[in-house]
Amino acid sequence: MSSNLYNEEPLEWIAEAEQSGERVDKFVTDSIDDQAVSRTQVQEWIKAGAVQIDGKVAKANFKIIEGNHVVLHIPAPEEAAIVPENIPLEVIYEDSDLIVINKKRGMVVHPAPGHSSGTLVNALMYHCKDLSGINGMIRPGIVHRIDKDTTGLLMAAKNDLAHISLAEQLKDHTVTRKYIALVHGNLPHDQGTIDAPIGRDLNDRKLFTVTERNSRNAVTHFHVLERLGDYTVVELQLETGRTHQIRVHMKYIGHPLAGDPVYGRNKTVALKGQALHATLLGFTHPRSGERLEFEMPLPADFEFVLSNLRSR
The missing domain is CATH 3.30.2350.10 (Pseudouridine synthase)
Incomplete structure (x- = not known):
């Protein structure tokens, strides 16, 4: 498999009876829990050798059979010029490790097809200068997301130590949301x-x-x-x-x-x-170990x- 693929845990699925006959690109696209991933993107991943079926690198025209073990190693994000933008942010808390902001309605969290600018990431890159690089160039610092038209509290990591800690807390369900x-x-x-x-x-x-x-x-x-x-x-x-x-x-x-x-x-x-x-976000500070909790009242339109x- 290509050396430019992530070493993180792969995504895995077992094909069910009703999925038999589907092309592998459709199967993977429908299985991924991320709207930003298109079928065209999945096809590119297949070409790069990122998809395996029963331990073998998948071919683009492969038809799924019930019981197939399908594994996707998500390729590392291609470097892209995400431009810092001077977009006002309502900062609730900030230190050298992380930042908590009150996201406004209508703001997309990170660049995606159709939203290459004006996102929270563009704003954070201007405001913070340094953000963790674990999620690559497209989603620097982003530990979790809220939808474009959802308002309220969201945290971002300024370095990898903070990112790893906050991500683990989310995984262990110790973050209060x-x-x-x-x-x-x-x-x-x-x-x-x-x-x-x-x-x-x-x-x-x-x-x-x-x-x-x-x-x-x-x-x-x-x-x-x-x-x-x-x-x-x-x-x-x-x-x-x-x-x-x-x-x-x-x-x-x-x-x-x-x-x-x-x-x-x-x-x-x-x-x-x-x-x-x-309205409420609580977590343990990745460096000090202090439990932090923030609360934000409803926006005026709500x-x-x-x-x-x-x-x-």
């Missing part, structure tokens, strides 16, 4: 846990859904804060961090996020995107929506 959301309907329970695996939607690979096929475990805890007629304000705590996890889980239980253009209903609230805010609902 709480969100506030406005959802459709009146939840029948004041609190509960949604434990349902998430994978790509078979009908649209840009979307995610609760499924047993090529999925990853996903756990979200919820607690009702306020009931507002046909809406409910909910506090959610992530145990895992899958792509679109809260949005998918709330749709799954029949209470999609208000304003969600993808998983929700027709536009019903005055928000440009889903009513979801990362509060405005709630005020209108309360006045009805």
Whole structure:
């Protein structure tokens, strides 16, 4: 296998009966839990020898058979000129190891197709100068993500020591991440846990859904804060961090996020995107060992929506 491939843990899948006959590039594309990865990208990885089937390097025209063990070693990111941009950031905490910011609605976290500039990474590169290099040139410093139209707290690492520590804490579920959301309907329970695996939607690979096929475990805890007629304000705590996890889980239980253009209903609230805010972030400082916790109130547009609902 090519020497320019990552030495990190590979992604692995076992083909199921209904996937028999699929081309390997489609199989891998549908299995990856990352919207930014296109089928064209996967085809390039296959050409580079990054995909193995039952221990052998995959050929581009290979058709999947039930039981195939498919392994992807994600190639190291190609170096790209990510330009630092003087974009205002609301910094909540910063030291020589990490930075915590309050992300605004509409800001993409890192460059991706269609978003080569104006991202949080562009802003961080201007503000911080130094960021960890573990995620390569495209995602320097990025330990976790929140969606473009989700607001709130997000941390980034300035060096590899901090990145490794924060990533391990996320993996061990010792990072506290709480969100506030406005959802459709009146939840029948004041609190509960949604434990349902998430994978790509078979009908649209840009979307995610609760499924047993090529999925990853996903756990979200919820607690009702306020009931507002046909809406409910909910506090959610992530145990895992899958792509679109809260949005998918709330749709799954029949209470999609208000304003969600993808998983929700027709536009019903005055928000440009889903009513979801990362309100609390807690973790252990990678160098000092001190437990840090930050809390951020709802943004003005979210509060405005709630005020209108309360006045009805």
